[in-house]
Amino acid sequence: MFDFFSDVGTFIITPLYWIISVVLMGFHHVLGAVFGDASGASWALSIIGLTIVIRAALIPLFVKQIKSSRNMQLVQPKVKELQKKYGHDRERLAQETMTLYKETGTNPFASCLPLIVQMPIFIALFRLIDHASKGETRxxxxxxxxxxxxxxxxxxxxxxxTFTGADDISVKVLAxxxxxxxxxTTFLTQRQLMSKNMPADAMTGQYAQQQKLLLYVLPLVFAVGGVAFPIGVVLYWTTSNLWTMCQQFYVIRNNPAPNTEAFRAKEKRDAEKRRRKGEDGPEGSGGIVAKDAEPPSSDGGGAAKQPPQRQQPRKQTRNQRKKGGGSANG
Known part of the structure; x- marks a missing residue:
């Protein structure tokens, strides 16, 4: 049985050795010409370049992850209704919940896809560097x-x-x-998704519990295993986390889930943009020129022509009014 799993692992990991080494050496061929073939800078930057290539290739999976994550958030109120309705029948509840996921195109496991795909690559890089430290080629x-x-x-x-394998205290400190x-960065990446892009009614459901589990379990796993990771592998995973944080920031800022803090912040920004365009734009208030308005005419002196004023009658004395009245009667 052990040999079977070993053969399966070798079958999966061997092609990854070739893919990783090709990309890594492609970057090193360019960077080595600048920094030197044996330079740590050329190898470190090559690992960062490898990370960027892998994460760029995983963008379609990341988009799928974001869509699935959003659908999971939006269907949480309906999931809660199903729990109230079928809470006494777990089998029926599971069937109805899966039907709801199918109708809404939601995959509960899609949020883990980038992580699942990255793990074999992570392991392959770990073993490639580990074998290199022993003088073995891959x-x-x-x-x-x-x-x-x-x-x-x-x-x-x-x-x-590695932290555990280093004898020099300065190396241990750096590692x-x-x-x-x-x-x-692992913790903050997951925290960013939960604090900014999850509606309040989704923070208490089953999906929220899964996210909270990942929030604390993943950093714990990397804390325990990280002491045995080569520095190059730690550099890879940290770069991958920073890529994820930037990617999530862009998506959450520009296309947030409804009824979230990020959604309200985007509405506020959009309202501010509309207000600025309304005041400063050519069609804004104060910027409209009436089409039928005529320019004021001038009479050579540059003064605008004023409308004729109504002439007021002259005041008359009592004797004048009597005489006037008498002449009118006569």
């Missing part, structure tokens, strides 16, 4: 490449060093700091 890496990668240093520590950054 993928297209040559013996010279392996020696350069194994010896390459950043901030005084080898890229292949520990990088692990803390990796854990913090």
């Amino acid at each position: 993928g297209i890496l040559t013996k010279e490449n392996v020696e350069n990668l194994s010896a390459a240093k950043i901030f005084g520590a080898r890229i292949a060093d 520990g700091l990088l692990i803390v950054v990796m854990i913090a």
Whole structure:
């Protein structure tokens, strides 16, 4: 049985060695010409380049994850209604819930797709660097490449060093700091999604419980396993987290889920933009010129022609009024 799983693991991981090594060496071929083949900067930047390529390739899965996550949030009120209606019958509740997910095009597991796909790549990179530290080649890496990668240093520590395997205290400090950054970015990435893009009525349902579980379990997993990760792998995962944070920020800011803090913030920004356009634009208030208005005419002196004023009658004395009245009667 153990041999069977070992063969399956080898079948999956071997192609990944080739894919990762091809991308990694592609970046290193360019960066090595600038920093040097054995430079830690060239290898570290090559790992960052590898991360960007992988995350860019996973954008379709990320879009699917965002859509599924939003659908999960929007159907939570209906899920709660089903729970109230069929809470006594767990089998019927499960059937009705799956029917609701199918009708709304919601996949409860889609939110984990990028993580699930990344894990084999993460493991392959981990083993590739680990084997390089032992002088073993994988993928297209040559013996010279392996020696350069194994010896390459950043901030005084080898890229292949681990927290538990390092003897130098300065290397342990650097590895520990990088692990803390990796854990913090993992936590903040999940926290960003929950605090900004989840409506209030979705914070108490089953989906919210799953998100809270990921919020605390993932950092814990990386805290425990991170002490055995090579610095290069920690660099990969931290870069991946930063990519996710920026990607989520863009999506949440420009296309937030309804009835969320991000949605209200976008409405406020849109209202402010409309207000500015209304005041400052050519069609805004104060900027409209009446089509039928005629320019004031001038009489050579530049003064506008005034309408004729009504002439007031002259005042008369009593004797004048009597005489006038008498002449009129005569």
